Amino acid sequence: MRFKVLVTIVLLVIGAYVAFWFYLASQVEEKTLEAIANLQGSGVGVFYDDLEVEGFPYKIVLKSSSLKVSYGGPELAGRTVSIAFPEVAVVAQPWKLTHGVMVADYADLVVSENEEAVFRLAADHIKSSLILDIEERRPQRLSVVMDKMQWGYGPARPQERLSEARDVQIHVRRPIGESPDTDQLDMPVVGEMALRAKDIMAYEIPVGIFGKKADTVMVHAAVHGSRLPEFTPAGLAPWRDEGGTVTLQTLRIDSGKLDLTLKGDMSLDQEFRPLGAFSAEITGVEHIIEVLSGLSAFQKEPGDEILDDLKDMVEERRNGNxxxxxxxxxxxxxxxGLLFVGPIPVYELSPVIR
Structure with a gap:
């Protein structure tokens, strides 16, 4: 008799779990289609070949093929951003749907203007983790890991050189509670971002400044304000006016030729141009002076004077060894609207948004 009762209970539990899983799967599919419809209604283009839910019995796996998402709202000033995945899957545990993991072998991101690409980015072997704040219904933490990332400017060209980075990690989070590192004079931290990448070859940087490639790049930044602003003029203006800032806690570039560490704070001026102050420390100075000396801009005024000033500012000190x-x-x-290195203006700054 006891054995029959036990078997009955086990069968009831299994049956309840099966019903629970298929109910959750139907809800995930329904809510996903509803979210896609809402995005399309707000001007976001979402296109895909198929959408299915699988993973029984231990996981909820939402899979899609030929997924493309595009947006060209007014805040992008006539540009359109699109991202495409040949295949993508989002995995979650049935008992913890607030934490999802996205997996894709490949993705393409394109920024275009008048239907012509102005910026292209491709990523290989992507894994992304997203944790949702169920009470506020918004992302709490996002982590993205890529084996390789390449980027270039303008339409694709045969045999073009693409900048690239490997082992890329990007982490974005909204702090829970008050940040212990926040100074009492600072506004609260409303968002943090960390980036780490290896073997970076960035052709935007004059060839040779960091040697053939940078071994490691690390960035850690925090946004201060009463709330995280939207990246629009209407969203950034009140954030700026109330004293919102971005603190660059660390920017470090290490290479075999030159190492750079940068720290500081930044906000925006009334024309949405960067406004701030930073301190930089560079080792491997001989290499950068040698590279700059070979550039035509530093062989005549005012470039030659800037180079002489840099040489005079070099000091010797002992390292950890x-x-x-x-x-x-x-x-x-x-x-x-200018970038100053010491007292010398070296670059004109443009608004971050118009």
Missing amino acids: DEMIKVLSLSIALQN
């Missing part, structure tokens, strides 16, 4: 090294310490300011 008790070795004497040459270090260049610089103050960098962003003000009046």
Whole structure:
């Protein structure tokens, strides 16, 4: 008798779980289609060949093929951003649907203007983790890991050189509670971003400044304000006016030729141009002076004078191995629409948004 009762209970539990799983699967599919319809209604293009839910009995797996999402809202000033996945899957546990993991072998991101590409990015072997705040119904943490990332500008060209980075990690989070590192004079931290990448070859940077490639790039930044602003003029203006800032806690570039560390704070001026102050420390100064000396811009005024000033600013100090090294310490300011290295204006700044 007891055995029959036990078998009956086990069968009831299994049957209840099966019913629970298929109910959840139908809800996931229904809510996904509803979210797609809402996005399409708000001007976001969502296109795909198929959409299915699988993974029984331990997982909920939402799979789609030929997925493409595009957006060209007014805040993008006539540009359109689109991202395409040949195949993509989102995996979650039935008992924890607030945490999803996205897996894709490949993805393409394109920024275009007048139907012509102005920026292209391709990523291989992507894994992404997203944790949702169920009470506020918004993302709490997002992590993206890619084996390789390549990018270029303008339409694709035969045999073009693409900038690239490997082992890319990007982490974005909204802090839970008050940040212990926040100074009492600062506004609360409303968002943080960390990035790490290896073997970076960026052709946007003059060839040779960091040697053939940078071994490692690390970035850690925090956004201060009463709330995380939308990236539109209407969203950024009140954030700026109330004293919102971006703190660059660390930007570090290590290579065999030159190492750079940068820290500072930044906001926006009334024309949405960067406004801030940073301190930079560079080792491997001999290499950068050698590279700049070979550029035509630094062989005539005012470039040759800037180069002489840089040489005069180099100082010697001991590193952690008790070795004497040459270090260049610089103050960098962003003000009046110009980038200043020390007292010297070297670059004109454009608005981050129009």
